[in-house]
Amino acid sequence: MTDYAGFVTPDNRAWQATYRQHGLDIQLNMPKGINSLLDFFDENFRANRGQRAITFMGQHISYDELDKLSLKIAAYLQSLGLEQGDKVAVMMPNTPQYLTVMMGIVRAGFVLVNINPLYTASELEHQLADSDAKVLFIVENFAHTLEQVKNKAKLQHTIITGVGDMLGLKGLLINAVVRYVKKMVPNFCIPNKVNFKEILKSSHPYTKPVVNLDDVVILQYTGGTTGVAKGAMLTHGNLIANVYQCMTYVKTGFNNPYQHGEYMAVALPLYHIFSFMVAMLGMKMGFALLLIPNARDLDDLTKQFGKFRPQFFPAVNTLFNALTHHKGFVELDHSNLKVSLGGGMSVLPSTAANWEKITGNYIIEGYGLSETSPVLTFNPLGSYTGKIGIPFPSTDIILLDDEGNEVAEGEAGEICAKGPQVMKGYWKHDDETAKAMTADGYFRTGDIGVMDEQGYFKIVDRKKDMILVSGFNVYPNEVEAVIAACAGVLECGVVGVPDEHSGEAIKAFIVKQDAALTADAIKQWCKQNLTGYKRPKHIVFVEQLPKSNVGKILRKELRALA
Known part of the structure; x- marks a missing residue:
């Protein structure tokens, strides 16, 4: 069983002096009494009671409502006769339904399978079959893709939702516009489908399941751009550890432990592990999550930025870069922005310089993978460094050459990591899991990096892209x-x-x-x-x-x- 209380890093690592310099705790202290994400969510709902949790298309949902509705989803799922640990897939863009259903799945004791809503029928077919998903929640815009899937494998239940289904009377108008004006919902025929709104009206008893930190809670599919996608098994402990590892750094940028009344802009898709984790972090800190359904609509994103003035903005280099070239965004007042978090890919120096010039806010880079929940390294808040930072608390990183030997300081080698956020393994792929790990338990990332004398790492590239x-x-x-x-x-x-x-x-x-x-x-x-x-x-x-x-x-x- 994984020691989620924290892997103790060797005492000769260069970054330990950097930790002391910034007054950070190099050892992760997991909170007492939090034995699963169910406990984590319960604590968050108590701490943020009465506060705004989600803002979407101008409508607001409170933490109290999110608590109540996610329990309703959990109770409905339990009523289907599924066994604890069964897989429930979600194929949605950034909508309130995603967060509500995600929490409902977890609180019911099932395993979340994130699916990209833009998948083709063949990609969807592979993931449904490989994951053994028995239930699928899907936004109606993409239901025609499901209809084309010939082998739906073990799928037994399909729940369909419209974009506006959680927005009250305004949602009726939004659904009508999406369906009949913008014609964004192709015709589909899904036998025995269930309407999401009917679930919200249902009444079933809920029983809190017994779950521990080592139980798998998410199958996060990865490797789709390099081969057949496989599911990284992330546990309750992996995700909780990574939230608190993130807190070690990010909380130093804010005066109060809770940011009630402030916004985190969530523009990257929540089915991606980077966006998923920062949303979890945002809820832990009491932010209202400003959900952006389409990050490529820069006009809408700019409008939301101007109206709600977020304090926290996670993004990738391409989105930061695009916004620095958007006239409307450039002209906004960005004085409320405190943390700009870059991940998913390297943030280029030219992008970082333009962003700081326009917003007065520097981009903080982190680094990780789906297999590591996802964050492994982070930069202490201070300035853009062009590096991915130092390892998280209770995380050790070594650089290995092709023969498996550690390289000297300043030399390039494959980044290999050990820590409480590292996945349990690949679902159904024990052979791939074995290949991904060294003999002494370090995960091989496939990325090539170098480390300087202060323990800061820099990515030089993916091994295969060299x-x-x-x-x-x-x-x-x-x-x-x-x-x-x-x-x-x-x-x-x-x-x-x-x-x-x-x-x-x-x-x-x-x-x-x-x-x-x-x-x-x-x-x-x-x-x-x-x-x-x-x-x-x-x-x-x-x-x-x-x-x-x-x-x-x-x-x-x-x-x-x-």
């Missing part, structure tokens, strides 16, 4: 950071392509900010800022870069284009 040019290792992140700093560049992605002379050559895909930008200008800039073998041999201008739903640039698709 480009080999005439025997020299080239890390795309470094090249992308240089190109992104060139005047006239909006964003870029870099991959390696076969080359008969050098083995591989560097190809850069660039989105222009200035239409007058030329390939010669890019080459000249790179000549000034990169050594010869790191300069792109091929430059292609494109209208947009392929990205995941959380804004990560998909190098796999760039390689296919190349």
Whole structure:
């Protein structure tokens, strides 16, 4: 059984002095009496009683209402005759229903399976089959995808909801506009479906299940861009530990332990583990979660920022970058913004500089993966460093070479981590779990990093994305950071392509900010800022870069284009 009270890091790690410098506790102290997420939610509801919990499309839901409605969902699920530990899938964008259903699943004693609502039928079919999900909650906009799934595996119950189903009378209007004006709900036929609103009207007895920290609570699917997606088994203890690890750092940026009446803007999709965790953190701190259903609608996001003036904003580099080029956002008053949290991908120096210039707020970077709940490292609040920070409390990180030996300080190696936030393993994939772990229990992240003398880590790239040019290792992140700093560049992605002379050559895909930008200008800039073998041999201008739903640039698709 995992020691969630905290893995004790060796006393010779460079970052321990940095902890002392910032007055941080290097050892995680798990709270007493919190034996599962059920206890965690109960405590949050007590602490935030009477406060606003969710704001969505101008409507508000209190923590009291969220408590009551999530228990109603839990009781309904228990009435279906499922066994404790059964899987319940959720296929929703950022809506109040997602948070309500997520809490209901957990409080019923079942396992949440997060599903990307933009999945194709084949992707959905794989995840339903692999997870053994027996129940699916889905927003009606995506129900036509479910209809196309030929093998629904063990799925027994389907609950359909409209976007406005938790917004009262205003929700009726929103649903009508979504269905009949914007025509965002394709026709579908799902036999024996249940209407979400009927569940909210139902009345079933609820029994609090007996759950412990080592029980799996989420199957978080990962690896979909590199192979067949597999479910990382995250436990109650993994997630609780990571919330309190986050609290060690983030709480230093606020004067009070609870931020009642203040907003955290949740623009990244909640089915992604980064957004999920910061939402959990936000509820622990008593924030109202300002749910943004579509982060790509920069006009709406800007409108919400202007109206509610959030204190806390988690995002990825591409979203930060896009907002710094949005005229309406630039003109807003950002004086209430206290913490801008970057994750999911590296935040480029040019993006960080523009963000600080516009908002007066620096971006704090963290780092993690779905398999680590997700956060492993974080920067103490202070300034943008261009690094992913130091390991969380009770977290140890080592850098290994290809032979499994620790590398010297300043040398690049694969980041391998141990701590209470590391997953239990991959669901149904014991072989993959074994490959992912070292003999002494460290999780292999697949990312290449270096550590400086103060214990700060820097990602140089994904192991698989490294480009080999005439025997020299080239890390795309470094090249992308240089190109992104060139005047006239909006964003870029870099991959390696076969080359008969050098083995591989560097190809850069660039989105222009200035239409007058030329390939010669890019080459000249790179000549000034990169050594010869790191300069792109091929430059292609494109209208947009392929990205995941959380804004990560998909190098796999760039390689296919190349």
